[in-house]
Amino acid sequence: MTVVFALRGVQARLGTRRPVAALRDIDLCVRAGERVALVGANGSGKSTLLRVLMGLVPVQGHLERADVRAAMVFQRPYLMRLSARHNVAVALWVQGRRWSQACAAAREALARVGLVALADRPARALSGGQQQRLALARAWAQRPDVWLLDEPTASLDPQARQEVEALIAAFAAETGATVVFSSHHLGQVRRLATRVVYLDGGRIAADLPVEAFFDLGRLAQASPSAHAFVREELPWVG
Numbered sequence: 001m002t003v004v005f006a007l008r009g010v011q012a013r014l015g016t017r018r019p020v021a022a023l024r025d026i027d028l029c030v031r032a033g034e035r036v037a038l039v040g041a042n043g044s045g046k047s048t049l050l051r052v053l054m055g056l057v058p059v060q061g062h063l064e065r066a067d068v069r070a071a072m073v074f075q076r077p078y079l080m081r082l083s084a085r086h087n088v089a090v091a092l093w094v095q096g097r098r099w100s101q102a103c104a105a106a107r108e109a110l111a112r113v114g115l116v117a118l119a120d121r122p123a124r125a126l127s128g129g130q131q132q133r134l135a136l137a138r139a140w141a142q143r144p145d146v147w148l149l150d151e152p153t154a155s156l157d158p159q160a161r162q163e164v165e166a167l168i169a170a171f172a173a174e175t176g177a178t179v180v181f182s183s184h185h186l187g188q189v190r191r192l193a194t195r196v197v198y199l200d201g202g203r204i205a206a207d208l209p210v211e212a213f214f215d216l217g218r219l220a221q222a223s224p225s226a227h228a229f230v231r232e233e234l235p236w237v238g
């Protein structure tokens with residue numbers, strides 16, 4: 001399978017006055033079609049790693065990115081002071097599509113995420129779940145090979161979370177796209193991921209197939225800190 005991202009000994013330092021080592025010695029190889037969950041405590045480096053994969057953060061070390069179309073969706077998506085459909089259409093237009101084509105593609109993308117009825121509403125007046133679906137529509141309209149999703153369902157209620165999660169699962173299943181996402185919801189990780197990367201203090205402390213990650217006996221052997229994290233989150237498991 002094609003290697004989409006290959007990182008060896010990657011370090012990322014953030015901040016100017018007092019730089020923080022946000023990522024240390026990251027070795028990671030992501031292949032096409034994998035769905036990789038990034039988990040770990042607040043500040044462990046999940047968002048930074050996603051930004052590194054998107055090419056938004058300069059790093060030291062070795063980083064190879066295949067020539068793929070990547071789309072990133074943030075926890076709080078940036079939406080312009082425009083209607084929902086114009087948020088999608090403008091994103092396509094700035095990438096070189098003709099305006100009429102961009103508008104048609106925006107309509108199709110909004111239909112895909114169930115937002116057609118709200119197409120003319122100001123994007124910033126939509127609910128959190130609707131805004132996240134709009135951000136997914138905007139990304140989907142670009143037909144990415146790689147989805148980078150930073151806590152895509154954080155701060156959504158359970159129903160909105162399910163809707164967004166179902167869309168991500170459907171996009172991945174339809175296109176076989178590679179997905180790298182961060183999440184604090186271990187249930188979601190179990191449902192969506194094929195592989196789990198656990199970060200601790202900017203380092204990868206465990207990198208396991210999803211079944212192995214949720215097998216607490218194996219997880220304890222692979223990484224005591226990952227094991228303690230899962231036990232804390234899911235005290236009723238094993």
Ligand SMILES: Nc1ncnc2c1ncn2[C@@H]1O[C@H](COP(=O)(O)OP(=O)(O)OP(=O)(O)O)[C@@H](O)[C@H]1O
Pocket residue numbers: 014015016020021022040041042043044045046047048049
């Ligand atoms: N712009 C910045 N300047 C300085 N330090 C930063 C900056 N952004 C993040 N950091 C630091 O880098 C480290 C990793 O942060 P990051 O946001 O990647 O963690 P995270 O795992 O995504 O956390 P969370 O679960 O809270 O979103 C933290 O110590 C954080 O304080």
